Amino acid sequence: MGLLEIKNLRTCFSTDKGEVPAVDGVSLSVNKGEVVSIVGGSGSGKTVLGLSILRLVSEQGRIADGEIIFKGVDLLKLPLVEMRRIRGRKISMIFQEPMTSLNPVFTIGEQIEEAIRIHNPKISKHEAEENACEILNLVGIADPVRRYSSYPHEFSGGMRQRVMIAMALSCRPDLLIADEPTTALDVTIQSEILKLLESLQAKFGMSIILITHDFGIVAQIADRVYVMHNGKVVEDGDVRQIFGAPKDDYTKKLLAAVPVL
């Protein structure tokens, strides 16, 4: 039994032309300590799939059908109060845009501390501060005590993404959903962030769902791959199998599109 088991998930959005399924009957599983990658072009439904796991789909959308079984519990049947205990503490998510996901009027430290205290109400302010500094250090931010009171605009894109990762990992989740975590960054910063994710994954033994459109990144970090197209999984398998012998035409097209040096 895996850590996360998704069965036949359907997430629909209501539009002028009726309901459109963004995720259309997707089944996937994630084992403990595994890096699973969801690959697809824009509009393939990969982000909606990630949001569905946390039940964070926007108001126009609804999860129409399926099961999301996390550690033996169907998340779709949980009351909202209990779902909130899962979010952030057991499963957390980082987004593509580190520029817009941080609040510009609070310091970096305050924001991480907030995440820690919301999920551990019993912890003292002092302890939360210490934890925040510790996690900043862990994601490779030099001089965390001083950086604690910096504002997001004083950080570069790569550093902001490190802060987002720090925040997501502050409660030591079992599963991290990373939605295009490096798309907005330069190649050099991208490779640093990927290395960071890999080392943190090894350290905490957590599982990662990495959502991306770039097979280059997939090849570097993923264990297993699901290829999505028009809301459906068209192919899945071990990363070596997908690269070595892709079966589906869409997978072949995506692989061929990756520019090589």
Added chain:
Amino acid sequence: MTLLELNNITKLFPVRRGFFGKASEFVRAVDGITLSLNEKEILGLVGESGCGKSTLGRIALGLMKPTSGDVIFDGRDISSLSKNDLIKLRSRMQIIFQDPFSSLNPRMPAGDIVSEPLVIHGRCKNKERLSAAAALLESVGLKAEHVYRYPHEFSGGQRQRICIARAIALNPKFIVADEPVSALDVAVQAEILALLKELQNKFNMAYLFVSHDLRVVSKLCDRVAVMKSGKIVEIMPAAKIKEAGHPYTRNLLASVPIADPFRREKIDCVANAADVC
């Protein structure tokens, strides 16, 4: 033949301290760059964010004045031109931006967007505008009936095609493409690159292709210039990029994700070796 020459271009941006503060310090965004671009050549400009590559692109088009240095386009120094002459010259140089979402007016239909340069430069009458727009859209792989659609009705890749159609409307000789594919997914990226290459062949244009992605640059360009903190550290034929000698370029090359899981372990070894030296 040389189309564009940049001679010892420097651009300083003032840094103000406080609301009323005077500029006491300057950032050297571009620091003494000399570069030339031949006709029909695609020159790639690579570097990390903040290295000044977009600033250089804007200076090359005369959209920004350099603090010092000359920009010579087709034998004429563009800083010495009168306003009218500059407008005329602009019809021969165009730009494509990174973000196809913010560079199109949401209230204008696609047909008006792509034919506006023709109207501004008096190249077409109102009657012909629609047919000219349809022809332009078709030349970038869109359909003639798309002239009435608004930008929000197009996907990201299609929007970038509209931006390209607008840029080629006046048959320019020179286009600055400022990260034109960075906001697109890989499959769409490949299509847009193929389109840019095809149009360059067809209309004999030169591109200054600004990008941070070495993979894209090596595929499309004839020559590649690598920029770091406002300076060009290395310039070489794109085919030889893998043999680049400068440590900065080597570092960029090492960061490129390699789309081959079978080589993952090998890469780790190389990366560790790089850390050691």
